[in-house]
Amino acid sequence: MVKKILDALTSSKPNHLSESDQQKGIEAPPLFKAFDGERVALPPVEKITWPDVSLKSVIESRRSHRKYVAKPLSLKALSFALYVTQGLRHVVKDKATFRNVPSAGARHPFETYLLINHVDNLDAGLYAYDPQQHALVFIDAHDKVKDNILKGCLNQKMVLDASVSFFWVADIYRMAYRYVERSLRYLHLDAGHIGQNLYLAAEAINAKTCAIGAFDDDQLNDALSLNTENETVIYAAPLGFKSFDDAERL
Numbered sequence: 001m002v003k004k005i006l007d008a009l010t011s012s013k014p015n016h017l018s019e020s021d022q023q024k025g026i027e028a029p030p031l032f033k034a035f036d037g038e039r040v041a042l043p044p045v046e047k048i049t050w051p052d053v054s055l056k057s058v059i060e061s062r063r064s065h066r067k068y069v070a071k072p073l074s075l076k077a078l079s080f081a082l083y084v085t086q087g088l089r090h091v092v093k094d095k096a097t098f099r100n101v102p103s104a105g106a107r108h109p110f111e112t113y114l115l116i117n118h119v120d121n122l123d124a125g126l127y128a129y130d131p132q133q134h135a136l137v138f139i140d141a142h143d144k145v146k147d148n149i150l151k152g153c154l155n156q157k158m159v160l161d162a163s164v165s166f167f168w169v170a171d172i173y174r175m176a177y178r179y180v181e182r183s184l185r186y187l188h189l190d191a192g193h194i195g196q197n198l199y200l201a202a203e204a205i206n207a208k209t210c211a212i213g214a215f216d217d218d219q220l221n222d223a224l225s226l227n228t229e230n231e232t233v234i235y236a237a238p239l240g241f242k243s244f245d246d247a248e249r250l
């Protein structure tokens with residue numbers, strides 16, 4: 001088995017890489033997916049007073065949590081969690097985005113899909129995050145997607161029990177345009193940073209999360225209606241509360 005893994009890594013070693021589309025002078029792909037649909041503005045991050053907690057306390061209290069109560073998250077907390085995980089700092093026109101997480105070559109290949117279960121002032125359902133407008137885009141009703149998402153997540157009930165579940169979907173070509181075969185490594189490394197920021201943000205607001213890497217890729221991609229010629233879920237995570245007594249710290 002180790003040999004299989006080492007062999008798989010070999011094809012992405014620097015001396016094995018194909019010439020990239022970027023090196024060939026081909027036009028770069030868009031930096032964002034264009035989502036059509038009704039937008040819901042999120043509370044602006046400048047208006048959010050960040051929780052006054054130490055880095056030490058959030059690192060030391062972090063745990064993966066799997067049992068959630070149906071306590072709604074505020075829109076402010078959702079805004080905070082999206083800003084921390086994928087929020088934009090600035091855009092170099094048509095070239096790169098800089099965000100609150102690092103990304104190989106600043107390619108930032110992820111789109112965030114959200115299954116909203118219990119969030120104040122928001123209809124339950126499937127949404128996407130628009131980082132340029134710091135807004136949500138409605139995709140589909142909760143009833144239509146929830147069973148397939150649960151199945152796609154191998155019946156890990158936390159995705160429906162938590163206030164919201166995050167699905168980080170890679171636009172593979174956005175990364176492969178520059179990094180060809182090495183992209184597969186970078187997609188997973190980038191996702192790790194996003195997931196860790198969600199862990200820390202969750203602790204900071206007195207909520208919880210749990211990384212999800214165990215899912216049926218095809219079923220979950222299908223449940224999110226992805227274009228599987230270029231898009232795939234890499235990582236997921238719920239965000240919510242352990243108990244109704246856990247007051248959100250925001």
Ligand SMILES: Cc1cc2nc3c(=O)[nH]c(=O)nc-3n(C[C@H](O)[C@H](O)[C@H](O)COP(=O)(O)O)c2cc1C
Nearest residue numbers: 062063064065066156195210211212213214215235
């Ligand atoms: C890449 C990755 C994938 C994971 N996938 C799952 C998962 O699908 N379901 C789950 O319950 N926990 C999952 N976990 C959480 C781990 O089980 C957890 O981090 C580990 O047991 C250590 O516990 P701690 O996070 O509380 O320190 C995943 C963690 C990582 C980093």
